Amino acid sequence: MKISIIGSGYVGLTTGACFADIGHEVICIDNDSNKIKSLLAGNIPIYEPGLEELVQKNVKKGTLHFTESIEEGVEKSLVIFIAVPTPPLEDGSVDMTYIEKVARQIAAVLKDYRVIVDKSTVPVKTGEKVYQTIKRYNSHNSEFDVVSNPEFLREGVAIHDLLYPDRVVIGATSERAIKIMKEVYAPFKAPILITDLNSAELIKHASNSFLALKISYINALSRICEAAGANVQMVAEGMGLDHRIGKHFLKAGIGWGGSCFPKDVAAFIKISQELGYDFKLLKEVSQINNDQKEIFLRKIRNVLWVLKDKRIGLLGLAFKNNTDDVRCSVAMDLARVFLKEGAIVQAYDPKAMRKAEEVLPSIHYCSSALDVAEEADCIVIATEWEEFINLDWKSMKSKMISPIIFDGRNLLDKKKMIEMGYHYVGVGN
Numbered sequence: 001m002k003i004s005i006i007g008s009g010y011v012g013l014t015t016g017a018c019f020a021d022i023g024h025e026v027i028c029i030d031n032d033s034n035k036i037k038s039l040l041a042g043n044i045p046i047y048e049p050g051l052e053e054l055v056q057k058n059v060k061k062g063t064l065h066f067t068e069s070i071e072e073g074v075e076k077s078l079v080i081f082i083a084v085p086t087p088p089l090e091d092g093s094v095d096m097t098y099i100e101k102v103a104r105q106i107a108a109v110l111k112d113y114r115v116i117v118d119k120s121t122v123p124v125k126t127g128e129k130v131y132q133t134i135k136r137y138n139s140h141n142s143e144f145d146v147v148s149n150p151e152f153l154r155e156g157v158a159i160h161d162l163l164y165p166d167r168v169v170i171g172a173t174s175e176r177a178i179k180i181m182k183e184v185y186a187p188f189k190a191p192i193l194i195t196d197l198n199s200a201e202l203i204k205h206a207s208n209s210f211l212a213l214k215i216s217y218i219n220a221l222s223r224i225c226e227a228a229g230a231n232v233q234m235v236a237e238g239m240g241l242d243h244r245i246g247k248h249f250l251k252a253g254i255g256w257g258g259s260c261f262p263k264d265v266a267a268f269i270k271i272s273q274e275l276g277y278d279f280k281l282l283k284e285v286s287q288i289n290n291d292q293k294e295i296f297l298r299k300i301r302n303v304l305w306v307l308k309d310k311r312i313g314l315l316g317l318a319f320k321n322n323t324d325d326v327r328c329s330v331a332m333d334l335a336r337v338f339l340k341e342g343a344i345v346q347a348y349d350p351k352a353m354r355k356a357e358e359v360l361p362s363i364h365y366c367s368s369a370l371d372v373a374e375e376a377d378c379i380v381i382a383t384e385w386e387e388f389i390n391l392d393w394k395s396m397k398s399k400m401i402s403p404i405i406f407d408g409r410n411l412l413d414k415k416k417m418i419e420m421g422y423h424y425v426g427v428g429n
């Protein structure tokens with residue numbers, strides 16, 4: 001199948017590489033000429049485990065191509081995926097200018113039947129608007145269908161999630177488009193759920209909001225555990241063994257961040273409001289998340305008293321492990337507060353330092369995790385990188401001014417750290 005993907009970011013590029021790998025002919029398109037130049041030169045602009053190898057392999061095989069031209073993509077492909085950003089506006093609603101622009105760009109060059117597939121996360125009824133926009137701006141009066149195919153990949157394990165998805169959701173009413181979409185996904189052997197357009201769009205916002213809700217639930221429980229002298233990790237384990245609940249997304253910490261959850265929860269609250277429903281439950285989910293960060297900061301201030309002139313060793317900058325993505329990262333939010341209050345922040349992240357430096361140049365970026373401990377008044381763990389677990393914590397301690405650890409991800413064994421002589425502060429334990 002000949003496929004084009006408009007938008008070659010975290011979703012578009014990984015999806016393109018996976019489609020090419022399972023046998024489709026793929027063109028990845030982006031209007032960022034630097035990105036396309038870099039991809040054509042064999043450089044991958046993002047870090048995603050396995051992506052570089054997958055891109056190189058399929059470029060060599062001749063099934064993965066890059067261009068800035070939407071016209072080329074639309075002309076050469078039967079299926080056109082849209083994977084452009086849908087960032088939040090001030091009031092929480094979604095900035096639809098990227099999607100709207102792409103719809104007009106497709107309309108301007110559409111001559112023959114094409115399936116236009118929205119993969120970006122969008123408010124319900126966007127597909128209808130994309131259809132009307134293309135119809136309005138297409139001078140050839142071409143035939144086309146619009147499909148919703150929301151993406152559920154997790155950064156850090158995106159290739160696995162794309163190749164072995166729990167489900168593929170296809171929102172469409174046209175039999176012709178459904179048949180083509182089934183062919184696109186046939187090699188994946190994943191369960192395919194066919195729905196109408198609006199339901200498919202809702203599935204994405206409903207899923208992300210539910211996952212955020214699960215984390216906020218365990219974070220709220222972490223406060224009860226602290227007050228009661230219980231251990232939230234044990235409570236989560238006990239809950240998670242029940243199959244109806246499941247063990248995933250029950251890790252207490254400093255809250256959810258990243259480029260999806262905050263914007264998608266805010267958007268779903270706004271969408272619901274516009275549809276006449278006040279989604280108070282989700283407002284509370286969001287509030288718990290904001291509070292969780294504040295409560296963690298309060299713990300740090302309680303111990304360090306004044307942050308001004310304190311040297312804080314920050315482990316982790318990415319919003320989660322195995323990615324270089326720092327968009328809406330809680331780790332970055334913490335760094336901003338530390339810097340604002342006059343602390344010296346010395347940070348290390350295995351993959352996200354280049355992207356973090358573009359946003360927060362005043363952090364002192366260290367070349368190793370060990371360097372973060374140098375004369376530090378405390379260490380803050382903000383991202384759950386596995387390599388932080390196995391650090392030489394004895395050497396770390398010997399470099400610090402005072403051996404205090406604020407473990408925002410409950411990554412370390414509290415008992416062991418205390419035995420080693422650390423003052424250990426976790427979340428809900």
Ligand code: NAD
Pocket residue numbers: 006007008009010011012029030031032035083084085086098101102119120121122151152153154155259260
């Ligand atoms: P991204 O910012 O990494 O990539 C988007 C790309 O689109 C950028 O490279 C940008 O230059 C390009 N672009 C913008 N306008 C364009 C245009 N007119 N023509 C061509 N290219 C254009 O964003 P992302 O993280 O890949 O997210 C894309 C969408 O997928 C969003 O709606 C997001 O909510 C959704 N999503 C993201 C994830 C994730 O984990 N990142 C997971 C599921 C869904």
